[in-house]
Amino acid sequence: MSSVSDQQGKPDAQPGDPQPRMKSGDRRELIVVAAAGVFGDFGYFGTTTDQVAKAAGVSQPYVSRMFGTKEQLFLEVLARSLRTLLSAFTAEIAAGTGPGLPARIGLAYVELLRDRGLLLSLMHAFVLGGDPAIGTAARAGFLEVYRLLRVDAGFSAGEARDFLANGMLINTMVGLRMSDEFETNDLANECLRTALPEKLDLVLNLGKEQRSDR
C-alpha cells in the first residue's frame, strides 16, 4: 500500500490535499467565492470566519489576515456579487435593446442563481441597511442596479419596479428554501411556478446540493 507518509518521495498526495501552492490572488478569489456561499446561507452576522475558511479549504487566520476583517470580506463579497450582476445585465443590453430585452434580462437574472450565494448575499446585505459600512455599500449597489435598468436598459419606472419586485420575491423564496416544499405542498408548488415561469428546475436542482453545515 503506502498511504501515510512514505519513506521517500511525497507522501502519496491525497486527491485535493496537497494544494500545490496558489498565487495569492487566486486564493483570494477562491475565498471570496466560498464566502459568498456561506454568507448567503447565514448572513453577515451569522457566518463565522472559520466557516468561510473551511469552505475555502484554508485556515481561519489566513482569512483574517488576507481580508483584515470580516466586514471587509463581506464588502468584497458584496462588490463581487454586484459586479457579476451588473455585467450580466450589461451583456444582455449590449446584445440588443429591442422589446425582448426585459425578458432576456430576467432570464439572465435567474441564471445568476447558479452562482451559489451570489443573490442571497446581496439579499442579506439589503436587509442590513442600518449598518454603517454594509448599508452604505448595499444602497449604492441597489441604486446602481436601478440606474442600469432605467438608463442603460431603458426601462420605465414601472417596468424597473416590476422587475426588481419579482427579483426580490425570487430571492426571498430561494432564501426561504421554498423548493424544499415543492413536492409536498401544493401552495409552495404553485407559488414557485408562478414566480419562476422559466428556469424553475434551476432553483429546484439548486436546493438539492446546498448544505453548508454549521
Next chain:
Amino acid sequence: MSSVSDQQGKPDAQPGDPQPRMKSGDRRELIVVAAAGVFGDFGYFGTTTDQVAKAAGVSQPYVSRMFGTKEQLFLEVLARSLRTLLSAFTAEIAAGTGPGLPARIGLAYVELLRDRGLLLSLMHAFVLGGDPAIGTAARAGFLEVYRLLRVDAGFSAGEARDFLANGMLINTMVGLRMSDEFETNDLANECLRTALPEKLDLVLNLGKEQRSDR
C-alpha cells in the same frame, strides 16, 4: 430638593424609573415588541439578548430566563409578526371582497410599517430558510400568507405573486434605509415613489426616528 434617597418615604421616583412591577404577561409582550424592533434592525444573529433587554428596559438575564433561548424569543417575534399581518389582511377581507380588495390589502400591508420591526423581522426570517427551526417557521408563515391571499382573498396566482413581489420590494427598500437617500438622490427618490405610490410619507417619517444604536 430631595433627589437621591430621601430620609423617609419613597426616594423621589424618577419619571420612568420605578416601574411599579408589571404582570409577567405584559412584560413578556413588551419584550417581544422591543425584540421585533432590534431583530428588524440587525437580524437574528446580529442581535444580542442584551440589546433586546436594554430596548425593553429590563436586564439581560431576565430575557434569557423568560424565553429560555434567543431562538425561542425570535420565534415568538416571528409568530407575533405573522399573527398581526394575517389578522390585518383578514380584517380587510371581512370588510368586503369586491374588486377593491387588492388595493385595500395593499394599504393594510403598508400600514404595518408603522409597527417598527414587524415586517423587517419577517424579512430577516425569510432569508434564514436554511436554519432548522427558523426556516421551518418562516416557510410555514409565508405559505400561510400565500394561502390567505389565494383562498380567503380570492386572488389569482398571478395577483398573489404580484402582491408578494411588491411586498418584498418594499421590505427590501425599507431594510436598505433607502429613505435616507430620498432627498439627495433622484434615483432613490423615484424608486421609492414608484414602489410606494401611496403612503410614501409613512416610510419617510419612519426613517427619521429609527435608530437602535448598537
Next chain:
DNA sequence: ACATGTGGTTATCGAATGATTACCAAACCG
C-alpha cells in the same frame, strides 16, 4: 405579622469568535 409566590437583579461562567503573533516551508532569484 408572616410565609410564600412572583417579578425582578447582580454576579458569574463557559463557549465561541475574530484577530494577532510567531513560526514554517515552498518557491523564486541571484
Next chain:
DNA sequence: CGGTTTGGTAATCATTCGATAACCACATGT
C-alpha cells in the same frame, strides 16, 4: 547553492455573548 520573499499554519488572546445561579424585594393571602 544560499537568501529572501511569499503562501500558508498552529497556538494563543481578549472579547463578547447567551445562559445559569444566587439572591433580593414587593405583593398577597391568611
